[in-house]
Amino acid sequence: MTGGAGFIGSxxxxxxxxxxxxxxxxxxxxxxxRANLARWVDHPMLHIAVCDVGHGIFAALAPIVAKYGPVExxxxxxxxxxxxxxxxxxxxxxxxxxxxxLHVLEYARASGVQKVVLASSAAxxxxxxxxxxxxxxxxxxxxxxxxxxYASELALDYYSAVHGVATTTLRFFNVYGPRQDxxxxxxxxxxxxxxxARAGRPLLIFGDGTQTRDFVYVGDVxxxxxxxxxxxxxxxxxxxxxxxxxxxxxLARTIVDLCGGTSKIEHAESRAGEILKSLxxxxxxxxxxxxxxxxxxxxxxxxxxG
Ligand code: NAD
Ligand code: UD1
Numbered sequence: 001m002t003g004g005a006g007f008i009g010s011x012x013x014x015x016x017x018x019x020x021x022x023x024x025x026x027x028x029x030x031x032x033x034r035a036n037l038a039r040w041v042d043h044p045m046l047h048i049a050v051c052d053v054g055h056g057i058f059a060a061l062a063p064i065v066a067k068y069g070p071v072e073x074x075x076x077x078x079x080x081x082x083x084x085x086x087x088x089x090x091x092x093x094x095x096x097x098x099x100x101x102l103h104v105l106e107y108a109r110a111s112g113v114q115k116v117v118l119a120s121s122a123a124x125x126x127x128x129x130x131x132x133x134x135x136x137x138x139x140x141x142x143x144x145x146x147x148x149x150y151a152s153e154l155a156l157d158y159y160s161a162v163h164g165v166a167t168t169t170l171r172f173f174n175v176y177g178p179r180q181d182x183x184x185x186x187x188x189x190x191x192x193x194x195x196x197a198r199a200g201r202p203l204l205i206f207g208d209g210t211q212t213r214d215f216v217y218v219g220d221v222x223x224x225x226x227x228x229x230x231x232x233x234x235x236x237x238x239x240x241x242x243x244x245x246x247x248x249x250x251l252a253r254t255i256v257d258l259c260g261g262t263s264k265i266e267h268a269e270s271r272a273g274e275i276l277k278s279l280x281x282x283x284x285x286x287x288x289x290x291x292x293x294x295x296x297x298x299x300x301x302x303x304x305x306g
Contacts, residue, residue, distance in 0.1 A: 241280025
């Protein structure tokens, strides 16, 4: 797995290790943390290799493969994850997000990997005309991040069609849960709001808070990843969301309530280029991968608050 030390990656490692798999984590620890994997660090079935996916994965995997045999499946989560960073640094984004995916696919082609799963994003759709957004909606990404994720999807399709590599793409909506890092101003809104509400500090909403998102709990995302890594479903691209829309204001109020009601809710200017509504159509996730993201927001928030 690439990006296995990160938020979604480390939860996926937990599930794979609990079910007895041998797991190799390739990560450059730029946003990922060793602490996220602390539970397994001395476990003989977990191997961690420091590696920048933008520079290739052959060298990092070679000693592990020599000792334990070939890589069977790759879950590719490593990425430069900030949309805002991608706007300021499009070349870095291309090298890590698109380039990293090509390196993974080249490895898969050369080594006979049975399945590649890509973490893509709702960002591939850009501004959406019809909600809930179906996988067949036009792809009009509005950031380098969205462009590189979409280019990665096209590369998966190409490697499937031309080189016979089995692939599945998952388009994550707004994922949240424990271990999501709140430390950057561009961190996920739930990680920021829960961090502030725990400390009784004000929550800052950009705009009036009527903008909506499809917030999906990380445990449900892990189930989608594990299903996608199985056999079948090649050349499928599926949204990973709940099919339920929540406004940022409603989210803020719920979090404040869960934390005892002390934090104030404040408002600031809307973010430039903000998408106003986001909601996934989830039929394909259910029909092709057999997964329903069933964790209710309030339950997922309780799990996040711990
Ligand atoms: P994260 O930052 O916690 O995880 C990303 C991981 O990739 C980190 O461990 C980081 O150290 C690693 N990484 C970054 N650059 C790397 C490089 N060049 N080489 C090797 N490793 C590198 O973020 P996350 O939320 O867990 O995101 C996982 C994946 O899901 C990413 O591909 C992201 O684009 C995608 N995604 C996330 C969301 C969300 O809401 N969190 C939404 C859509 C898509
Ligand atoms: C998120 C992901 C992005 C992914 C997309 C897919 C993060 C950081 N970004 O983008 O990678 O491609 O989902 O759907 O996970 N907000 C506030 N106050 C805050 C922080 C945010 O009001 O302190 C608002 C924002 O203005 C926005 C909403 O909350 O309306 C969600 O913001 P954010 O969590 O940053 O995610 P997205 O921009 O939707």
